[in-house]
Ligand SMILES: CSCCC(=O)C(=O)COP(=O)(O)O
């Protein structure tokens with residue numbers, strides 16, 4: 045079997061996520077794009093910190109179908125949405141970090157605005173801490189098709205870049221390749237931790 049060149053990088057990213065504790069239990073899911081039609085997604089219900097090549101399933105982006113008959117991630121529809129909306133997206137990482145989970149509950153509006161942090165420059169195209177970066181926050185939903193429709197609708201009205209938060213659930217982020225998706229994940233996670241600490245310190 046020929047292995048997609050980005051799959052090794054994705055596996056390494058999954059192991060790194062596991063070591064960081066960002067995909068506890070069976071939380072999280074990860075994928076890479078193969079081409080316009082196909083992507084490779086983690087199988088549902090696995091420990092994402094100890095995945096092997098065999099745990100990635102080929103999935104058709106337009107239909108969410110896996111020809112193998114095995115069950116790809118329960119959140120497949122969010123990965124394929126990103127690949128459909130953003131032709132340049134090459135990798136998607138979804139994690140359940142404590143910071144993303146708690147901050148998305150504390151933030152009551154539909155956007156978390158990051159401002160004043162040098163680390164905003166870890167995000168593609170950002171060049172100053174003086175700019176504001178809005179990360180959308182969507183209410184969590186077990187209806188992934190419905191959730192995907194809400195995210196798609198948001199993207200018709202507001203910029204949808206880097207990633208989004210699912211309230212009380214976690215972060216989904218992407219990049220042109222695994223390296224960029226990893227950088228966005230690490231950068232956003234650091235920014236979430238700073239924002240959470242700041243809000244706790246500033247609490248009256
Ligand atoms: C305890 S994990 C709940 C499901 C979830 O949010 C997740 O990220 C993992 O789902 P998958 O089907 O991709 O294993």
Ligand SMILES: [Zn+2]
Nearest residue numbers: 071072138214
């Ligand atoms: Zn999840």
